[in-house]
Structure formats: C-alpha cells, structure tokens
Amino acid sequence: MSTVASTQPAEGTADPTRPGYDAILLAGFGGPEGPDDVMPFLRNVTRGRGIPDERLVEVSHHYQALGGRSPINEQNRALRAALETELQRRGVDTPVLWGNRNWAPYLSDVVTEAAAAGQIRLLGLATSAYSSYSSCRQYREDFGRALADTGLVGRVRIDKVSPYFAVRGFVEPFVDDTAAALRSAAEAGLSPADVRVIFTTHSIPNTMADTSGSASLGDHQPGGAYVTQHLAVARTVLDGVARQLPETEGIGWQLVYQSRSGPPSVPWLDPDINDVIEGLAGEGVKGVVVVPIGFVSDHVEVIWDLDHEAAETAQEHGLWFARVPTPGTDPRFVAALADLLVRRLDGSDPADDAPGGRVVAATARPDFCAPACCVNARVRRPTTAAQDSAVDWDGLDVRPAQLVASGIPGVAAS
Ligand SMILES: CC1=C(CCC(=O)O)c2cc3nc(cc4[nH]c(cc5[nH]c(cc1n2)c(C)c5CCC(=O)O)c(CCC(=O)O)c4C)C(CCC(=O)O)=C3C
Ligand SMILES: [Fe+2]
Known part of the structure; x- marks a missing residue:
C-alpha cells in the first residue's frame, strides 16, 4: 500500500466556515509613500464623505511638509512583523498579512492573494482601538468590499477582533510615558498644580459619536461608546x-479632540486641542502633557497635528509642552494584541494580569459587533463580522447561500 501524493485540498478544507483561521489580516489606514501619492490618497480617504476641497488642499500641505509621505505604512509593516514574531x-x-483601507497594499489585493494561497479563513485586526463608524464599522465595510469586489463572497471568511482600548498592553505604555512626561515637567520646575494632562483623540461628527457602539449594549448616550471609552481609558x-x-x-485633566475635517456647519466633537491649550494659558497653567490615547502609532495626525500644530500653540502662549508616544510596537502592546488573537485562535482567555487582560472599566465588546453597531448614517455597505452583517448585503446581487458560505452572520432562515 502506498499513499498517492495529491495537490487537491483534503476533503472539506475549502470550507471557510470551518472553525479556526488560516491567517491574521492586519488592516491599516494606509498613507502616501511619495509626493505624487498625496492627492490620490486624500481622495481615497474622503470619497463620498462630504469633506470640502479646501480641507484636502490644507491637509495635503501637512503631508508635503513631511516629504510627501506618511510613516504609517512603515509602522504597520513593523507591527505586522512584531505580531508574527510574537505569535511564533x-x-x-x-501568518500575519497586512492590507490597507486607503492605499496600497489594498485589502482587496491582499485578500485575493491570500485566497489563491489557500488562506480562506481570515481574522481581521484593525489598527484602531475604539468603537465608532470610522474606527470600527468602516474596517468591517472594507472587509465586505474586499469580498464583494473580488468575487470571493462564499469562498473567504473575514472575522474581526473587537475594539481593544480596554486591554492592559494598550494602556500601560501610556501610563509609563505620561508619568515620564510629568517627571520631566517636575525637573523643569513645574509642580502638578501648574500642569494639565490633555488626552487627545480624533474628532468625529457628533452624530457619528452619538451612534457609536450599539443601543443593545447601552452605548447610545450623547457621545456614545466613542467618548465613553476614551474617558474610561483616560481615567485608567x-x-x-x-x-x-x-x-x-x-x-x-481633560479629553480634547483634534484633526477635525468636516464643514463648519456640521458639529464635530469639541473642544479642539489648540483652543484648549490657548485657554489654559489664559488661566495661568504653565505646562501641558498631551497624551494621544486615540491612536496606536505616531502617524501624520500625531506628528503634524500634535508635534507641529499643538506644540506651536503651546509655544506661542509660553507653555511647557510634552507629547507622549503612542504604543506603536511596544512589546506590551504587541503581546496584548497577540493575546487577543490567540484567544480567537484557540478560545483561551487572557488572565487579568496578562497584557491582553482588561483593565479599563467600560462595556466589553462582543467578538461579533452587535446589531446596528456604529451605523453608517449615509449608505448601507456590505460588512462582515457583525451579528447582523447579512442585512448590509441587502440589494446586492449575492445569494444567501454565498453569505452563509462566507460565514457572514445574520442570514435569515428561508
Ligand atoms: C476616528 C478616526 C481615526 C482613528 C481610528 C483609525 O485609526 O482608524 C482616524 C485615523 C486616521 N486618519 C488619518 C488620515 C485622515 N483622516 C481623514 C478624515 C477623517 N478621519 C476621521 C476619523 C478618524 N481618522 C473622520 C471622521 C474623517 C472625515 C472623513 C470621513 O468621514 O471619513 C483625512 C481626510 C483629510 C482630513 O483630515 O480632512 C485624512 C488624510 C490617518 C492616516 C494618518 C497618516 O497618513 O499617517 C489615520 C490613522
Ligand atoms: Fe482620520
């Protein structure tokens, strides 16, 4: 008796709904790699979002001033490699794959290649820690689009790790680095009474904030899960x-907002960081420690909007200024993400004192987003990884059997 070698997949291995995952899919924002990429990148980001042209031109100057490139892709390459090493x-x-929402390597291309290599069960991980349309559902829409645009509905499954703002390994680097900044302030002769801690995150439209998270999880007070989660991280x-x-x-201390981009007629979360710094100077505050808890790496929104603009505002008003780093590839952050991935790979729960253990008191997020979580107020787009994702495919030319075969939850029994 001899076994015949075969290139055919073993019986059943082409079923993406089997438990387990073939690859992790790190989903980044994407950024330009050179001056000619800047405007096309900005158009990708804002397509259909009602952002005025003047704003795009203004933001293009930030990118051009930094050499026409964002460090974000390099940072995500480093995070991808660090995660793979930690898992090994x-x-x-x-394996850990990496694709972007707004620039090459695009998620659609990465998912196409993955499927060709037999990686059909993908576990998505966004470079964004909180709940809101921009920071959670939009990544799920990009997963849905990656399936729809490539004809892979029914052949590939993409799930997603829930928002991870609450884990120890995300919060601890901010703790140590904020303490270090306050020690420097003390060395500069400032007492704690002279200093304010300013936690900053990306502003989003008020309506987006109010509908962030899910009504069924009790998130829908003014500001929604987005503001609640940031306040909880700040307190921790x-x-x-x-x-x-x-x-x-x-x-x-206070929570402030940055990088507002909509037309002035549309209310976005405020106060703006620069207005706050100016106001504090008027109140006799002598120094500010800026803690960018809204971001996971030191990309353009951090290095331009904080290290250039906010720092300049502080300087103009004679304030001592320090900006705390984001987690980046801090080993504690990488270990926390690995804990969350392994939890999905083998069902084990990280211990409370593990990097991936929860330290922030805020509503835990389910593995599959609750129904109508972080709704898209403008249009319905196909998504994956929510309990009711199937409704987002309504009106598209996709058979329910394909949705079932892609592990897209919420298909009504017929
Ligand atoms: C919540 C949130 C995060 C954090 C969560 C996450 O990380 O996902 C985030 C991150 C980022 N935002 C980024 C860049 C941009 N965001 C823009 C526009 C917008 N952001 C929004 C929200 C968020 N954005 C919103 C509601 C808009 C308005 C348009 C829309 O409703 O979609 C624009 C358009 C121009 C402008 O600023 O007006 C740009 C260029 C980069 C890349 C930086 C780099 O290149 O290094 C990163 C990581
Ligand atoms: Fe943004």
Missing part, C-alpha cells in the same frame, strides 16, 4: 500614573 514565540505559526491612565507619582493624584 508562542508556537503559533499562523491617570490612576496608573498616580500609583507611580502619588503627588499627581487629582491633577487637572
């Missing part, structure tokens, strides 16, 4: 800092 260290050989960071530096207990 744990004996997990699942302050508690951690006060444990290291007891003299900072009760230090003045």
